Amino acid sequence: MEHSKHNIFSKVANSENYFIVNLLSGQADILEPDETKRFIDNKLTNKQVYIDKGYIVDPKEEEKLFKKKYLDFIDDRDSDEVQLFFTPWYTCNFDCSYCFQDEYTNQNDDVKDEVIEAFFSYVDTKFADRKKYITIFGGEPFLNTPSKKASIQKVIDGANQRKLDIAVVTNGYNIAEFIDILKTANVREIQITVDGTKEVHDSRRMLKGGQGSFENIAKGVDLLLENNIPLNMRMIVDKDNVKNLPELAQFAIEKGWTKSPLFKTALGRNYELHHCQTHNKRLFQRIEMYQEIYDIVKKHPEVLEFHKPSFSIAKFIFENGELPNPLFDSCSGAKTEWAFDYTGRVYSCTATVGNMGDELGTFYPKIELNEDLIEEWEERDILSIEKCSSCSVKLACGGGCAAIAKSRTGKLHSEDCRPVKELLELGIGLYHKG
Ligand code: SF4
Ligand code: SF4
Incomplete structure (x- = not known):
């Protein structure tokens, strides 16, 4: 023994x-x-x-x-729900200081109706027996022009005909203009990014032309909650805005948002993907970010009303009183997640969608899949990554993100390590009472 x-x-x-x-x-x-x-x-x-x-x-x-x-x-994964992202364009009305899509071709095209139809017919055949929902992605999906609104309505109608839920990833600027369309859908969640209170947010997530966006977004959040539409507020964190977390939490508490069961939050780390950021000195390593958040929460416990950080599986353990199942693979790409864009290309997930060279095939004008590449994605897990085999935290880490691993090492079957032990030290320290 x-x-x-x-x-x-x-x-x-x-x-x-x-x-x-x-x-x-x-x-x-x-x-x-x-x-x-x-x-x-x-x-x-x-x-x-x-x-x-x-x-x-x-x-x-x-x-x-x-x-x-x-x-x-x-x-279990074979029977899990599949999340299908649809990107109707990469155009955006914002000029965020850290956008990883800013080097994509931002043709100001409208998605053709026949592409939306081809997308749904692909969904009907390829995912016929799977539980699924559609997430509308961008660029920015909520652009306020008649033709772009009509396209979004068409996607929602397609989902409704199939009784599928939808989610939307939006910058939240035009919620008011899209609320009537949203009321026609079964909305699982609207994800909106808010990087801090007005001054901080507006210095990072501004409209093209520089005008701030915070006030419109805050009104949009109120409107969603008034209409009983669930939303997930995501803060993208780096060294420039992390200290604003208590203020943003306080703002959300005072607005009454945190009391709503429809209001969720997430913290995302600002990181480099596909190309380098100009201000990369502000980026956190994952553990640095959580250490900083731990210190902030110790000083401002009210932050937990706004957001409870996961600290690997620490939050799960204390909320559920048990451990999650072992994680043999933390990357859903080309397994329970797929992404499709208006050009007719098929991708593994949101991290690769639109990135030239990452496509796995097309669904329009005809279906053509690169089965070898897809298989390579499907087979990536902690058993296929050499470094993971001797790692003691592998069943909590799951091998990390394939897209990040590939952009770092050039190899899909390589590791994207999570500092699991260090995160648990902090998380158990924070959540264990007694
Ligand atoms: S490649 Fe990364 S972003 Fe894409 S599904 Fe896997 S973990 Fe998620
Ligand atoms: S920490 Fe690194 S080596 Fe360990 S399972 Fe995660 S990716 Fe693999």
């Missing part, structure tokens, strides 16, 4: 205690310093408890369990 290679074991932030988390056995515990020492030195007085919890294992038995759970994961 030996210590499981899936034990994630470290010290809780700002505490003398340690934690042990094992995703394969589905167990987690806090250990006091004396017990920790006995565990490390193999001098446990209650060893059977550790065996029962899968922290101490027979490696052969553990390997069998690993294989079984892997097959369960693949089976």
Whole structure:
């Protein structure tokens, strides 16, 4: 018997205690310093408890369990819901300081009706037996011209005919102009990016021409909630705006947004994808960002009313009282996520959509798929990435994002590491009471 290679074991932030988390056995515990020492030195007085919890294992038995759970994961994913992104154009009315699409060809084209029809007929055949929903993406999908509004209505009508939910990723500037169209849809969620309170947000997410966008967006949020439409407010964080988080949280609390069950939030890290950013000194490494957020939340606990950071699986554990299933693959691209654009191309996901060379085929004017490339995407998981095989946190990390890994190493089957242990140190330190 030996210590499981899936034990994630470290010290809780700002505490003398340690934690042990094992995703394969589905167990987690806090250990006091004396017990920790006995565990490390193999001098446990209650060893059977550790065996029962899968922290101490027979490696052969553990390997069998690993294989079984892997097959369960693949089976479950085959029946998971698929998210289908549709990009009707890459045009945008904003000039955000960090846009990764800003080097895409921004032809001011309208999407042709026959492309929307071809998209739905592809969905009807390729995803006939799958649960699914459509996410309208951009560029900016909510552009206020009659022809662009008619195209969005056409996409929503197509979804309605098939009784599919829709989601929209928008900058939120033109919500008022699109609210009547949205009322005709089954809206799962509208995702809007807000990078801080007025001054901070407007310095990063301005209209082309430089005019601020915060006030329109805030009115749009009110309007969505008044109309019972769920929204997910996402803040893109870097060193320039992170300190504004408490103020944004306070603003949302005062507006009454955080009281609504329809209001969700997310924090996204500003990072480089496909090309370098001009102001890349402001970018955080993932752990740096979470360390900063941890410090902010310690000082301003009201931030948690606005957003509870995940800290890897820490939030999940404390909210659900159990561990999530082991994550053999954290990338949904070309598995439970696909993206399609107005040129008729098919992509793996939002990180690759529109990026030249990343297309996996076409759905218009005719269906032609690069099956070899698709298979390469489908086969990427922690078993196919060499570095992941000996990694103790692999069942929490899942190998990271394929697009980021590929843009960094040139290889799809390479790692995009998550600092799982360090995130758990912070997250367990923050959420564990007692
Ligand atoms: S490549 Fe990255 S962005 Fe795309 S689905 Fe995978 S994890 Fe998500
Ligand atoms: S991507 Fe890195 S951290 Fe994640 S499982 Fe693979 S080796 Fe481990």
